[in-house]
Amino acid sequence: MSTPADRARRAPRPRAPDFFDYPRPSVAVDLVIFTILAESLHLLLIRRGEPPFEDRWALPGGFLRVGMSADDQGEDLDDAAARELAEETGLPPGAHDLVQLRVFGRPGRDPRGRVLSVAYAALIRPTHAPLVRSGGDARAAAWVPVDAALTRPLAFDHREIVRYALDDIRARLDRSDVAFRLVPETFTVGELRAVHDVILGAESDPGNFRRRFVRLVEDGIVEEAPGRRITGRKPAKVYRWRGRPVT
Amino acid sequence: MSTPADRARRAPRPRAPDFFDYPRPSVAVDLVIFTILAESLHLLLIRRGEPPFEDRWALPGGFLRVGMSADDQGEDLDDAAARELAEETGLPPGAHDLVQLRVFGRPGRDPRGRVLSVAYAALIRPTHAPLVRSGGDARAAAWVPVDAALTRPLAFDHREIVRYALDDIRARLDRSDVAFRLVPETFTVGELRAVHDVILGAESDPGNFRRRFVRLVEDGIVEEAPGRRITGRKPAKVYRWRGRPVT
DNA sequence: CCAAAAGTGTTAACAGTACACCCATGG
């Protein structure tokens, strides 16, 4: 944080901070919202209603609200992401599993002018996914399978963002709460295994998966829930994830 | 990317994109530059010469250069980070080990107005660290041990950024090239182990470390270099890291 | 010759993998 301020130091120092006179970028917050539908990983896309990229599919998002006064500087990035998530999905703001991925800021990514995009990942339980309505502005929103989202042309550099988000949740799958957030509140071992398999795109051994699962129960990360569930033939025990700690 | 543009859709559409009229934040790029000095992890801090936080220590950095026209939108974020790194250290731009960490954007973090900071981590070989001169603007720059940097009051939210960067390189230590970049071009097993120990703050077993090291040689990640080096009593074999792949 | 670091060997515990198998039950 120096260059423009330094220039000020050489010249007689002005009252107002001079870096405010330099051109500034617009900052958007874009969301990669995942869920599991029909045994596969989906994400939420919006059909753009205006240029640029009119009619193209894009990630839901919006501009960061910035205040102009020193005492009201606007909203926090995380709040902006939470607000967009609520606006676009209509879901209650309890889904506080938003994680900042990184900034995408290549010049030219938005033809209108310099726009930085702060990308966030969110995870929606499949039980909540059908509740998603088409955003406050009645724009077309749809759950799209990830492979389709990666093939289809998207607006801006959103394909790159999706690619990054996908790699990210895959890497975090075993070291964070990702899987627990993509499964109903209560779940069976088989259901959790299905989520793992779908995200990694590989079939895992039921026995070995169960063995790792019982360790989670022993460590108190997961607890037995009342009732059983009939997914296949034999009813299975039901479990619940106990909040935070995974690793 | 919608809210302001949507409003435009309801009203008769103006020629110029209207989101340009909304207030925008300033965007800075801040660097956490690590090196190893005197058997411990250090990072580069700058003594601020102007308010706010005059005389406080801060991370080196500067503002992102943003173009105002549609065809010149300014510099890329990574380029801005590389430029700052070169400006602040005077080192040749070959040190292309810059990694974006994340954005820090809490309102109020800069009293002058809304400023987002994109944080980057950089790793400097100990052989290059002494070459660092005091920046183009002759401001005081110093290598500071990480624990001192975390204790001392820093400008803005830079302590939080340092904390994050530290956690990040610790987490990536075994899954990336971090260690190889904090060691001279050629190095002995003991030297690499010392880097590991210093970053993790724990003494590792020499025998076990060596065993893991020979696997790296077998996998072609590291190769033997000519010569030997006398670090302690018995001269040790010298190795070289072969570029990219680690995992 | 000896301190100190390089380098080797051995073992127990443990986690991952593959695969065979029994169990319970809804249709």
Added chain:
DNA sequence: CCATGGGTGTACTGTTAACACTTTTGG
């Protein structure tokens, strides 16, 4: 009664951790 997923057992392999040990050589 049987197909199907729930649930158990087992043998093999590789990795980690702890620690005892030998080797080399500058001072």
